[in-house]
Amino acid sequence: MSVELDLLAFGAHPDDVEIGMAGTLIKHAERGFRTGVCDLTLAELSSNGNVDIRQQEARQASDTLGLSERINLHLPDRGLSITDSHIRKIAAVIRRYKPQAVFLPYPKDRHPDHGNCTRLVEEALFSAGIRKYTVEGELPAHRVEKVYYYYINGYDHPSFSVDITAVQERKMDSLKAYKSQFTASEGGVETPLNNGYLETVEARDTMFGKEAGVRYAEGFYTKLPILMDHLLGEST
Numbered sequence: 001m002s003v004e005l006d007l008l009a010f011g012a013h014p015d016d017v018e019i020g021m022a023g024t025l026i027k028h029a030e031r032g033f034r035t036g037v038c039d040l041t042l043a044e045l046s047s048n049g050n051v052d053i054r055q056q057e058a059r060q061a062s063d064t065l066g067l068s069e070r071i072n073l074h075l076p077d078r079g080l081s082i083t084d085s086h087i088r089k090i091a092a093v094i095r096r097y098k099p100q101a102v103f104l105p106y107p108k109d110r111h112p113d114h115g116n117c118t119r120l121v122e123e124a125l126f127s128a129g130i131r132k133y134t135v136e137g138e139l140p141a142h143r144v145e146k147v148y149y150y151y152i153n154g155y156d157h158p159s160f161s162v163d164i165t166a167v168q169e170r171k172m173d174s175l176k177a178y179k180s181q182f183t184a185s186e187g188g189v190e191t192p193l194n195n196g197y198l199e200t201v202e203a204r205d206t207m208f209g210k211e212a213g214v215r216y217a218e219g220f221y222t223k224l225p226i227l228m229d230h231l232l233g234e235s236t
Contacts, residue, residue, distance in 0.1 A: 003068055006033040008099035009150070010090070012080060012117040013043035014058040014072075015178045019201055020150030021103060022065060022171040023164025023218050029066030030167075036069035037062070038093050040117055045077040047189040049180025061177040064170055069097065080116035082123065088135050090124035095139035101146035106221055109154040118149070149221040155204065158219030160226060161212045168205065168216040172198065 007028055011017040017025070017037045029035045039058070042051045049057075055072075062070045073089050080086065094102070104121045105114040127133045129143035151158075164171060175182060175198055184194040202216075209217040 003034060005036040005068060005097040005099045007035045007101050008038060008097055009103040010038050010117060010121045011105065012040050012113040014039045014054050015181055016105060016114065016152055018061055018174045019152050021218050022174045023167045024162045025065045026167040026170050027164065034068040036067055036097060038071040038073065040073050040075045040080060041077040042072060042074060043077055047191050053180050057178045057180060061174040064174040064177060078113060080113050080120060082119055086120055087123045087127060090120055091128040092135040092137060092139060094124060094128040094144065095135060095142045098142045099144060101148065102144045103148050103150050106149040106151045106154050106156065109152055111153060114152050151219060156221060158208060159222045161208050161217040161219045163214045163217050164205065165215040172202065
């Protein structure tokens with residue numbers, strides 16, 4: 001039986017979510033929130049490693065993140081077309097796990113699958129909230145109120161940032177779990193991922209942190225304004 005999640009992050013491939021928001025996931029899990037990741041594909045077309053290795057790495061990374069659930073929809077790598085069947089599968093996940101907040105990739109990214117993942121999830125988020133929209137399992141409608149975007153390869157000035165200074169080392173451990181992707185190996189293919197990519201991720205977290213006045217932070221974008229009740233703490 002599926003558990004309801006407080007936070008659900010979608011990615012096109014295993015490791016996408018870790019790159020953009022592993023620290024945020026770790027912090028929320030530590031505080032007792034139920035967190036989950038849904039990978040749309042098995043990344044079967046990756047230049048290095050294979051599906052079995054990538055899934056072993058994803059399980060190791062999930063343990064580091066403290067996830068309550070990790071789901072893989074087995075959609076085709078480089079085949080994330082905007083189709084009704086893909087949208088219904090994602091909508092079913094949203095209805096089954098009933099997350100309060102959903103995170104998805106920032107759409108401006110060099111990898112087309114990341115942008116297509118975002119468009120698919122946006123479609124599914126809308127459809128999942130429609131009462132008469134049907135998915136496998138006849139799950140009831142669920143509307144997600146909070147939708148945020150995390151950065152993978154792209155960068156923009158974030159709408160807000162999360163301080164991950166205390167868990168930055170664990171974030172990097174979750175990424176290092178994907179040895180097939182981020183570590184050059186004999187017989188492997190050189191890619192942007194195994195040629196200084198982790199250092200780039202850490203540098204971006206440092207930059208987001210510096211802008212916010214902390215050592216490390218993860219940045220997020222939101223299309224809607226963040227509503228605040230007041231701007232200063234309670235007076236004494």
